[in-house]
Amino acid sequence: MSRLLEISDLRVEFATRNGPVEALKGVSLSVGVGETLGIVGESGSGKSVTAFCVMRLLDRAGRIAGGHIRFRGEDITRAGRRVLAPLRGAAMSMIFQNPRAALNPIRPVGLQIADVLRAHESISAREARERAVALLEAVRIRDPVARLAAYPHELSGGMCQRVMIAMAIACEPSLLIADEPTTGLDVTTQKTVMDLLAETTARRGMAMLLITHDLGLAAQYCGRIAVMEQGRVVEEAPPARLFGTPGHAYTRRLVAASPRRDSTVASLVGAPEPQPMPLRPRQPLLEVRELGKRFGTAAAVDGVSFHLDAGESLGLVGESGSGKSTISRLVCRLLDPSEGSIRFDGEEIGAIPAGRFHRSPYRRAIQLVFQDHGESLNPRFSAFDSIADPLRRLLGLRDGAGLRARVEEAAERVGLPGDLLGRFPHQLSGGQKARVGIARAIAAGPRLLVLDEPTAALDVSVQAVVLHLLDRLRRESGLAYLFVSHDLNVVRMMCERTIVLQTGKLVEEGRSEVLFAAPRASYTAELLAAIPHFAPEEGDARARAAVAG
Amino acid sequence: MRGIAGRAGRRFLSSLPALLGVLVFTFLLMRVLPGDPAIFFASGPNAGQAEIEDIRRRMGLDKPVPEQLLLYLRDVATGNLGRSMTTGQPVLNDLRGRLPASLELTFCALLIALVLAVPLGILAALRPGSLLDHGVRMLCTLGVCVPTFVSGLLLIYVLYYLLGIAPDPTGRIDIFASQPPTVTGFLLVDAALAGDWEAWWAAASQLVLPACTMALFVLAPLARMTRASMLAVLTSDFVRTGEALGLSRRRVILVYALRNALLPVITIMGIVFSTMLGANVLVEKVFSWPGVASYALDALLSSDYAPVQGFVLLMASIFVLVNLVVDLLYGLADPRVSIG
Numbered sequence: 001m002s003r004l005l006e007i008s009d010l011r012v013e014f015a016t017r018n019g020p021v022e023a024l025k026g027v028s029l030s031v032g033v034g035e036t037l038g039i040v041g042e043s044g045s046g047k048s049v050t051a052f053c054v055m056r057l058l059d060r061a062g063r064i065a066g067g068h069i070r071f072r073g074e075d076i077t078r079a080g081r082r083v084l085a086p087l088r089g090a091a092m093s094m095i096f097q098n099p100r101a102a103l104n105p106i107r108p109v110g111l112q113i114a115d116v117l118r119a120h121e122s123i124s125a126r127e128a129r130e131r132a133v134a135l136l137e138a139v140r141i142r143d144p145v146a147r148l149a150a151y152p153h154e155l156s157g158g159m160c161q162r163v164m165i166a167m168a169i170a171c172e173p174s175l176l177i178a179d180e181p182t183t184g185l186d187v188t189t190q191k192t193v194m195d196l197l198a199e200t201t202a203r204r205g206m207a208m209l210l211i212t213h214d215l216g217l218a219a220q221y222c223g224r225i226a227v228m229e230q231g232r233v234v235e236e237a238p239p240a241r242l243f244g245t246p247g248h249a250y251t252r253r254l255v256a257a258s259p260r261r262d263s264t265v266a267s268l269v270g271a272p273e274p275q276p277m278p279l280r281p282r283q284p285l286l287e288v289r290e291l292g293k294r295f296g297t298a299a300a301v302d303g304v305s306f307h308l309d310a311g312e313s314l315g316l317v318g319e320s321g322s323g324k325s326t327i328s329r330l331v332c333r334l335l336d337p338s339e340g341s342i343r344f345d346g347e348e349i350g351a352i353p354a355g356r357f358h359r360s361p362y363r364r365a366i367q368l369v370f371q372d373h374g375e376s377l378n379p380r381f382s383a384f385d386s387i388a389d390p391l392r393r394l395l396g397l398r399d400g401a402g403l404r405a406r407v408e409e410a411a412e413r414v415g416l417p418g419d420l421l422g423r424f425p426h427q428l429s430g431g432q433k434a435r436v437g438i439a440r441a442i443a444a445g446p447r448l449l450v451l452d453e454p455t456a457a458l459d460v461s462v463q464a465v466v467l468h469l470l471d472r473l474r475r476e477s478g479l480a481y482l483f484v485s486h487d488l489n490v491v492r493m494m495c496e497r498t499i500v501l502q503t504g505k506l507v508e509e510g511r512s513e514v515l516f517a518a519p520r521a522s523y524t525a526e527l528l529a530a531i532p533h534f535a536p537e538e539g540d541a542r543a544r545a546a547v548a549g
Numbered sequence: 550m551r552g553i554a555g556r557a558g559r560r561f562l563s564s565l566p567a568l569l570g571v572l573v574f575t576f577l578l579m580r581v582l583p584g585d586p587a588i589f590f591a592s593g594p595n596a597g598q599a600e601i602e603d604i605r606r607r608m609g610l611d612k613p614v615p616e617q618l619l620l621y622l623r624d625v626a627t628g629n630l631g632r633s634m635t636t637g638q639p640v641l642n643d644l645r646g647r648l649p650a651s652l653e654l655t656f657c658a659l660l661i662a663l664v665l666a667v668p669l670g671i672l673a674a675l676r677p678g679s680l681l682d683h684g685v686r687m688l689c690t691l692g693v694c695v696p697t698f699v700s701g702l703l704l705i706y707v708l709y710y711l712l713g714i715a716p717d718p719t720g721r722i723d724i725f726a727s728q729p730p731t732v733t734g735f736l737l738v739d740a741a742l743a744g745d746w747e748a749w750w751a752a753a754s755q756l757v758l759p760a761c762t763m764a765l766f767v768l769a770p771l772a773r774m775t776r777a778s779m780l781a782v783l784t785s786d787f788v789r790t791g792e793a794l795g796l797s798r799r800r801v802i803l804v805y806a807l808r809n810a811l812l813p814v815i816t817i818m819g820i821v822f823s824t825m826l827g828a829n830v831l832v833e834k835v836f837s838w839p840g841v842a843s844y845a846l847d848a849l850l851s852s853d854y855a856p857v858q859g860f861v862l863l864m865a866s867i868f869v870l871v872n873l874v875v876d877l878l879y880g881l882a883d884p885r886v887s888i889g
Contacts, residue, residue, distance in 0.1 A: 084795075094793040096793075101785070106884060107805075115804070116796065151884045
């Protein structure tokens, strides 16, 4: 098989304030005509940098320090604009993470597709328009003629990514690079977008370079997978072999840390299974009845009822727009409900205005762990101050040995080394910031922790450690969790009971192991079926089916 | 379109309280300022107490301040801005006669500034840290640092006195040229309407020096804003998309980057325009330009209340109007924004 793209011994340096930093340390990869190669790895592994090198989209600070990139046998490592311009978009093109930002916000999508067509072919505006309609149809956008005039902000994230795909395939390139194409999209949208990509590339004989942090996704859609770690390719193999008998230690860790249908929190980090929690007497903690929240005329949450016992963990799952985040904010009393009641510990707290809840004695009993651990820490607060903040404000502790002891205790419980307490958020890693956020939430001694997608922004190996930590905390201290996530596997592992939401309404509720094994609602089944997974044989079969189809 | 008009109307109504606040504030400010207008406008230094008292009564200054304020508000509501003691004319007439002069100057200056600043900002952003970037920064710094009366005088010295290219820097039109019939008050427009191209040329050549002086002063905010916003947009995802899909450099820069980068520049433009209209009194003074700002300054120096109050009200109204226009423009330029 002739190689379409050949990368050999590629080295890239980034100029930083502390001198050059090597981002790629000799990467060699190749993609054949019509082949799909996956590159997996965690943040900082260099997978995106590799793709940007091929397209020559590195920003000013980045520099190719050595090695070669050959496309169709031609060396394009140092090719100028003149050589690249006809290649980019026409022979190789790329789609990106965060599709809405990747489209020009103030230009109708039809014109953006036409821009690509007219950059490579001398056709009239009218022809370009007709071709754009055909392309939108090809990426299965309903009513394509009407959508031509739409702006990106009027389309959903999945639709934006389809438009992006339409632009990328407009001039029939032979290589498509997809850089985390479905990160941030709902699981069902992810499935439709990925199926569309697989089918399109197969039908048009295009090769695809799929860059992802999601091993399941790579396994399901790629014929071959390269694992990258810190600027190097550590292993390259077909999915079945990679996941069946991973050769490199890093691959083994990565595979182990990725949640699967049968994994448990302990198995992710290779820890022994904890003792099952002893049966405890039922002691209701949170009782939500007929909860509703309207924004304008649209109901974000519509008549949702559930309850939570002390020490129990309840998962809230659903796609974007399902109302799961709104419910978490209502329960945290950051939002006022439009109707219904929220009873905590037998007391009605839904009636206390959100603006005044911080003065309520229940504020310290209900605490929140946020999704973005970096953004939710005050950049001017050291880790110590962040953890001490609720103690100062809610418990009225003054600076001194007492406060210091409480902060250190909280830090110890989340496994944050004491010498990191003096550091500021930008001096901490993602996992450390997550620990600070959790320590802050448990510092004031809450009884209910609301976790809003606590691991969505973390790499899988860090996610595994944080999930293990959260699970241990709950077992040790009898905290109750309201766990919001779009990741069904995570919820299944973390929560005893699960609630499935769709457009603000409760669809299904049940014990997690039952609900996930045998969902009653068709929506739940649909969500479960959309999760990419790497049962190896099955993944291979699907890839083959996609190519054949 | 009707939706936009409705929103614009609501926006205008909601700015009325601010206008009222400006009215009251200026009124009170004028009353606290030192200087007694009655003494100032008395016939001479040895005018008798009786004469001063008489003037004071005629100006309504003998009444308590709250009553004066109410009377003033009533007058403003009926469109009466009072009478200038210096010119003897109703303030409304004075302002009406002078506003076109200021507006014409400001519009031209803004146009010159934009024509220079936007390309300079783009060029600087395309090559940050280059010689060109530093050159633009230097020019901007100079424009801001050198006071307008100095740069104005310099321009006059070089172009009028040394080289003799520019005409005599006094007023809006050469006193020997025929004045076109007044329709809009804008000499360039009136001359063009009358088909009197000689007068148009005379007015234009008078306008060039003061307009350039003002343009130089506002070059900095516009060019710097263009550069900063261009730099941000050039690293954005959609510009990267354009590059990745092989759009020409020209198209990426002009259609993808620039149009997005100009959005914040529109906002700055509104602020710059309002500021120029009132704050460039020095340019009007240096070039003997019969504008509203120099009129207000003269009135202020002679403790003539009515023109100053009228001027501040006018400026506030223009500020509100300009902001409204900017919001509407922004709404048209950016489909994501709906003003409300």
